[in-house]
Amino acid sequence: GLATALGAAVVSVPTLDLIAWGSSAECTVPIIDARKKRFYCAVYTANGQNQSRVTDYLDLSPEQIVGLLQQYDKPVLCGTDAPLFLEQVKSNGSVTFTTDPRQDAASGLIALTYALYKTNGPDANDAGPLYLRKSEAELSLLTKKSGQ
Numbered sequence: 542g543l544a545t546a547l548g549a550a551v552v553s554v555p556t557l558d559l560i561a562w563g564s565s566a567e568c569t570v571p572i573i574d575a576r577k578k579r580f581y582c583a584v585y586t587a588n589g590q591n592q593s594r595v596t597d598y599l600d601l602s603p604e605q606i607v608g609l610l611q612q613y614d615k616p617v618l619c620g621t622d623a624p625l626f627l628e629q630v631k632s633n634g635s636v637t638f639t640t641d642p643r644q645d646a647a648s649g650l651i652a653l654t655y656a657l658y659k660t661n662g663p664d665a666n667d668a669g670p671l672y673l674r675k676s677e678a679e680l681s682l683l684t685k686k687s688g689q
Contacts (some may be wrong), residue, residue, distance in 0.1 A: 542584035550663030555671065557598055561585045564592065564641055567618035570610065574622040575600055578629070581673060582606055584613070600673040603629045612637050617641050644658045 544551045560571030565587055573581040580603065584596040599611070607630055610616045618626065627638060642660040675683070 550658065551668070552654045552658045552661075553664050553668065554650060554657060554670070555598065557581065557583045558594065558653060559646060559649050560609075560620040561592070562653055564617060564619060565590075565645075566615075566639075566641065568610070568613040569641070570606070570615040570616050570618050571678045572623045573605075573616050574624045574625055578602060580622065580626055584609070584616075598673055600670070606630075607636050610638075613641055628633060 543549070546550065559570045560573070561583070564588045567587055569585040569587065569592070571585075572581055575581045579600055581598065581600055583594050583598050585592050585594050587593075596609070599606075599609075603626060606626070613636075615637050618638050623640050627640070643680070
């Protein structure tokens with residue numbers, strides 16, 4: 542609403558990108574608690590100063606994340622939900638994790654927004670948020686419709 546009233550451009554910044562921003566680790570994995578014993582995550586790799594996302598945005602169980610990360614040496618988990626993830630996996634020895642406590646979201650948001658704007662321009666007027674799975678209300682409605 543504010544962007545429309547002000548005639549300003551809107552640029553969406555995915556939360557996982559923001560959490561991973563600025564990490565210089567060879568493998569960075571931002572973690573967000575998705576509830577239902579699942580986590581949103583993505584894998585980012587860095588080569589020098591260049592960081593790139595190498596997976597889609599994912600909605601996985603802790604076990605699936607551990608399986609995915611077995612191919613990486615010492616993945617660095619970041620985000621406020623990383624400790625919850627570590628508590629749930631209780632390191633099975635197949636993957637060694639470290640955590641990155643940095644939380645400089647404001648400068649990351651500015652940098653990412655500017656980079657995305659330079660690369661892609663503003664969001665389309667009809668753009669909306671990206672959701673990895675349906676909400677509880679949508680799932681409930683689908684269940685009711687299929688039961689009728």
